[in-house]
Amino acid sequence: MANYEVKAEVSGSVWKIVTEVGQALEAGDTLMIIESMKMEIPVIVEQGGTVQRFLVDESAAVNEGQAVAVLST
Amino acid sequence: MSGKTTPDETAPDDWSPEVEELRLRQRDAHGLGGAEAVARHHERGRLTIRERVEHLVDKGSFREVGTLTGQGKYDGPTLKSVTPAPYVMGLASIDGRPVAVGGEDFTIRGGSSWSGDRKKGGQGGFIEDMAASYRIPLVNLIDGSGGSVTSINKRGHSIFPGVHGFERSVELLGKVPVVSAVLGTAAGGPAGRAILSHWSVMVDGTSHVFAAGPPVVERSLGQKISKEDLGGPPIAVDHAGTIDNRVDSEDTCFAQIRRFLSYMPSNVWELPPESNSSDPADRCDEELLRIVPRDRRKPYNMRKLIGHIVDRDSIFEIQPTYGKALITVLARMNGKVVGVVANNPMVYGGAMDVKAARKQIHFVEMCDCFHIPLVFLVDVPGFMVGKDAEAAATLRDGMRAVYVGLQATVPTYTVVIRKCYGMAGMGTTEKNGLELKIAWPSAEWGSLPIEGGVAAAFRREIAAAADARQRERELEEELRALASPFRTAEAFGVEEIIDPRETRPYLCRFIDAAQGKLRTTVGPKAKYGVRP
Numbered sequence: 001m002a003n004y005e006v007k008a009e010v011s012g013s014v015w016k017i018v019t020e021v022g023q024a025l026e027a028g029d030t031l032m033i034i035e036s037m038k039m040e041i042p043v044i045v046e047q048g049g050t051v052q053r054f055l056v057d058e059s060a061a062v063n064e065g066q067a068v069a070v071l072s073t
Numbered sequence: 074m075s076g077k078t079t080p081d082e083t084a085p086d087d088w089s090p091e092v093e094e095l096r097l098r099q100r101d102a103h104g105l106g107g108a109e110a111v112a113r114h115h116e117r118g119r120l121t122i123r124e125r126v127e128h129l130v131d132k133g134s135f136r137e138v139g140t141l142t143g144q145g146k147y148d149g150p151t152l153k154s155v156t157p158a159p160y161v162m163g164l165a166s167i168d169g170r171p172v173a174v175g176g177e178d179f180t181i182r183g184g185s186s187w188s189g190d191r192k193k194g195g196q197g198g199f200i201e202d203m204a205a206s207y208r209i210p211l212v213n214l215i216d217g218s219g220g221s222v223t224s225i226n227k228r229g230h231s232i233f234p235g236v237h238g239f240e241r242s243v244e245l246l247g248k249v250p251v252v253s254a255v256l257g258t259a260a261g262g263p264a265g266r267a268i269l270s271h272w273s274v275m276v277d278g279t280s281h282v283f284a285a286g287p288p289v290v291e292r293s294l295g296q297k298i299s300k301e302d303l304g305g306p307p308i309a310v311d312h313a314g315t316i317d318n319r320v321d322s323e324d325t326c327f328a329q330i331r332r333f334l335s336y337m338p339s340n341v342w343e344l345p346p347e348s349n350s351s352d353p354a355d356r357c358d359e360e361l362l363r364i365v366p367r368d369r370r371k372p373y374n375m376r377k378l379i380g381h382i383v384d385r386d387s388i389f390e391i392q393p394t395y396g397k398a399l400i401t402v403l404a405r406m407n408g409k410v411v412g413v414v415a416n417n418p419m420v421y422g423g424a425m426d427v428k429a430a431r432k433q434i435h436f437v438e439m440c441d442c443f444h445i446p447l448v449f450l451v452d453v454p455g456f457m458v459g460k461d462a463e464a465a466a467t468l469r470d471g472m473r474a475v476y477v478g479l480q481a482t483v484p485t486y487t488v489v490i491r492k493c494y495g496m497a498g499m500g501t502t503e504k505n506g507l508e509l510k511i512a513w514p515s516a517e518w519g520s521l522p523i524e525g526g527v528a529a530a531f532r533r534e535i536a537a538a539a540d541a542r543q544r545e546r547e548l549e550e551e552l553r554a555l556a557s558p559f560r561t562a563e564a565f566g567v568e569e570i571i572d573p574r575e576t577r578p579y580l581c582r583f584i585d586a587a588q589g590k591l592r593t594t595v596g597p598k599a600k601y602g603v604r605p
Contacts, residue, residue, distance in 0.1 A: 009397065010421050011461070037422035037454060038524055040370045 003052060005067035006045055012036025014060045014068070023051050031069055034062060049073045094152060095141075101155040102140045106180030114180050118279050119257060120323050122161045122178045125214050129327040130165035130174060137163040138203075139193045158187040159217070160194040164203065167331050170339055170346075171207065175200040176214025179257050184217025186262075188227070192237065196262060201241040208340035210250040212330060215267050216257035218286070237262075242269040247442065247597050250337040252330050255280045255316060256323060258300060271439050272333050272391065273316045274326055275306055282309050282316060314395035314431060332389050336403040336410045337443055341597050344444055344588075345410035352384045354407040354581035361573040365491055365515045372418035375400055378490070379413055379450065382406075382577045391436060396428030398457070401436040403445070407581040409588070412440035414501070415450035418491070425497040426457035430470035433500070434477045441481040442598055444591050446584055448486045449502075454522050455495035472605050475500035482506065482598065484587040486580055489516040489558075489567070506590075511569045511579065516558045518567075523552050 015035040019025065030042040031051070049071035056068045105111055105121055114121060120128065126135055142158040159182055162175025175194040177184030192198035194213075204211035225231050245251050246269060253270035259282045267273050267282055275282060283304035290296050290303065302308065306319040320326045338345045358381040364373050379388065383404035391401045398420040402413045414433060416423030425433070440447050456462070456471045478500035485503035489512040493501065498518060502508050519526070527548045528535065538544035561567045571579055 009419075011459070037424050037457075038370065038522070039372055039418065039422035041372060041419060041422070 001072050003070050003072045004047070004049070005055075006031055006043060006069045006071055008034055008043055008062045008064060008066050008068050010034060010036045010041050011064045012041065012062060014056050014058050014062060015040060017054060017058055019051055021051050021053060025049060025051065025071065043068060045071065047073065097152065098141050098155050102143070102157045105157065105178055106159075106182075110180035119179070119216070121180060122176045122214060122216065125176060125256065125323065125327070126161065126163075126165065126174055128324060129212065129214070129330060130167055130172070131169065134166035135163055135174075136165070137161065138199060139163075142187075142189055142193060157181060158189060158193060159184045160187065160198070162194050162198075162200040167210075167212075167334055170334075171209045172212055172334070173200050173204040173207070173209055174212040174214065176256070177217030177263065179216045184257070184263075186217075196237050196239050196266065197241045201245060204249050204251075205241060205245055208249055208342065210252065210334055210337065210339060211245060212334075213251070213253040213266055213270065215253055215255050215259045215263045217263045218258060218260045239265060239269060242266055245269075246271065247341065247600075249340045250334060250443065252333060254326050254330060255282050256326070258282075258286065258304075260284065260286050267316060271337075271442075272318070274318045274320060274329055275310060275316045276323055276326055277306050277319055277321050279323075281305055311394040314392060314428060317392045317395075318390075319394065329389075333403070336389065336405075336445070341442060341444070342595050344591055344595065347410075348405060348408045350384045350387075350405060350408040352387075352407075354585075355578040357572075357574040357578065359574060361576060364573070365513065367515075369491075372422065374419070375415050375417050375423075375450065375452070375490075379404070379415055382448075382450075382580065383411070383413065384408065392432050396426070396430075396432035398423055398426055399429035399432050401432055406448075406577070406584050409584050410445050411448050411584060412436060412445045413448045413450060416452040418452050421457055422454050423452045423492070424454050424457040425467070425471050425474065426462060427465040427467045427470045429457075430467065430474040433474045434470070437474075437477050437481055441483045444483055444595060446484040446486065446587060446591070447481065447503075448580060449488065451487060451489045451493045451498065451501050452491040453494065453497045453501070454492045455497050469605060471497060476602075476605055478502075479504050480602070482594070484584070484590060485509075486583060487511070488576060488580070489513065489518060491515050491517065492522065493518040495521050508568075509583065510567045511571055511576075512558050512562075512567050513573045513576075514558065514570060515573075516567075516570070517556055518558070518561070519556060523549050523556065527552065 012034040015033045017032040019031050025045050026048040027046055029045055031045050032043045034041045052070040052072050054069045056062055111121055143155045145155045146153045159178040161178055165172055165174050194200045251270040253267040253273040255267050255275035257280055259267055264282050281300045281304040287298055287300055290298055309315040310319040320329055336345055361381050364378050383406055387405035389403045398417050400415040400417050404411055404413055457467050475496055482505045484506055487502045487510040527545055531548050535541050535545050558570055562570050
């Protein structure tokens with residue numbers, strides 16, 4: 001099992017976490033939604049895996065490139 | 074004694090001995106830096122320069138120039154061997170069209186510079202002269218670190234910067250397509266030439282590019298850093314945009330070079346090659362009717378949208394991993410090459426940040442230079458805002474993008490998909506031509522988006538209201554009703570509003586019609602003024 005971090009592509013605030021710890025995701029699935037520039041920008045996972053933990057809470061501010069969750073393959 | 078001379082029985086009656094020497098010299102040239110050096114090079118996962126040329130160009134098309142250059146070793150008058158000059162170059166064909174191609178031979182002194190009577194490659198070398206003189210594309214296969222301080226020993230003096238300068242490299246950028254592939258570690262002059270190109274590419278795991286490598290960095294700044302962290306693709310391509318694209322292997326690199334050149338004319342006096350498209354120009358994809366969500370806060374996949382509009386399988390994306398708020402692709406429409414500039418709502422809602430601005434500047438200039446019509450698919454809320462954006466000089470680079478867009482003279486088609494706001498929106502129209510702006514029913518525009526604008530313009534009224542948030546919403550709704558694109562179309566402030574499904578046939582028709590203008594305006598583009 002290998003862990004990897006999912007990073008936010010944009011700065012903004014976490015609007016909604018739409019997945020749960022333990023949930024299996026496929027490449028292209030939305031992990032959470034960040035509000036940025038008045039838009040709901042999905043954080044999309046590029047490779048599938050299981051959500052191990054979130055590194056941010058809803059409404060937290062995030063920076064571009066910041067790790068927001070850990071997934072395992 | 075008669076006047077007749079007796080033939081020397083041992084003397085040859087033809088030039089075979091010299092041809093034999095020629096073969097010996099050619100054999101040494103093909104041996105590169107020797108079997109051991111070549112094996113080490115292969116172990117590092119890299120091809121030799123001769124293999125690179127062979128993999129890149131049309132089979133059997135390479136005609137080498139300067140094969141015999143190098144350092145001969147003699148036993149008295151007899152040649153023993155030749156150490157070749159560490160640069161291989163010549164004339165070749167890609168897809169049947171001539172190209173000038175050359176690159177450093179890393180197996181000989183790491184591809185460092187060589188001092189003959191005339192330079193083969195590098196700044197001002199024969200290969201650049203050939204590209205300029207014959208007006209054919211230049212492909213630089215870069216695998217060298219340029220000069221070395223040891224040259225001072227050889228010459229007895231140091232060289233003034235620019236004696237072997239970039240003037241020819243700069244001239245080429247306005248005349249013929251120049252492609253640079255970084256296929257090893259490039260520093261100094263070769264790194265500079267990688268940048269002086271219309272399109273550049275590097276290979277994951279084996280290539281690095283920087284002004285100076287780790288030893289110089291450690292000596293200058295005390296920083297210990299690996300080559301990968303200093304100038305590997307994650308830094309040079311994804312983060313900095315120093316190099317345009319990254320690929321996973323040298324073979325993919327050569328395939329991409331061939332692909333890039335397939336969109337380019339051989340020079341600025343010609344138009345890009347037209348292909349026979351099997352994709353009907355009147356194709357109307359249903360998906361376009363629903364691709365933009367009615368909820369303005371929800372983004373959509375702009376890459377998919379582009380795919381519905383251009384010829385099938387014709388997309389080649391430039392800088393896909395840098396400046397992701399903007400998408401720049403070369404593509405074809407009804408067989409004609411176009412450059413598509415599209416805002417990406419998935420990243421900062423498509424706002425133009427400093428990276429997107431730089432990306433747009435280079436792409437628009439390149440398309441303008443090679444007479445490639447531009448299609449702007451606009452969904453831009455404006456320049457990126459915030460402290461980080463201001464600190465990065467988004468305003469300055471953003472205005473440079475606007476400036477370059479307003480100087481372009483190539484036919485340009487503006488298709489407003491959703492938002493077109495502010496100064497960033499101004500750089501998407503053809504001010505030197507027809508200024509044809511078409512819009513989808515989902516389009517909206519103005520000097521700034523209503524949401525932010527209402528809060529600023531009606532600040533006191535909102536603050537004085539019993540329910541400030543409610544009053545702000547009411548004001549937004551009132552203004553939004555007036556902001557319908559149909560009202561602007563009534564005033565001919567936008568030339569047409571179209572069913573999104575009809576975007577492809579509409580554009581194909583106008584791009585076909587612009588070929589006459591394109592044919593009669595070829596040649597170098599004049600540059601004037603001072604970029605802000």
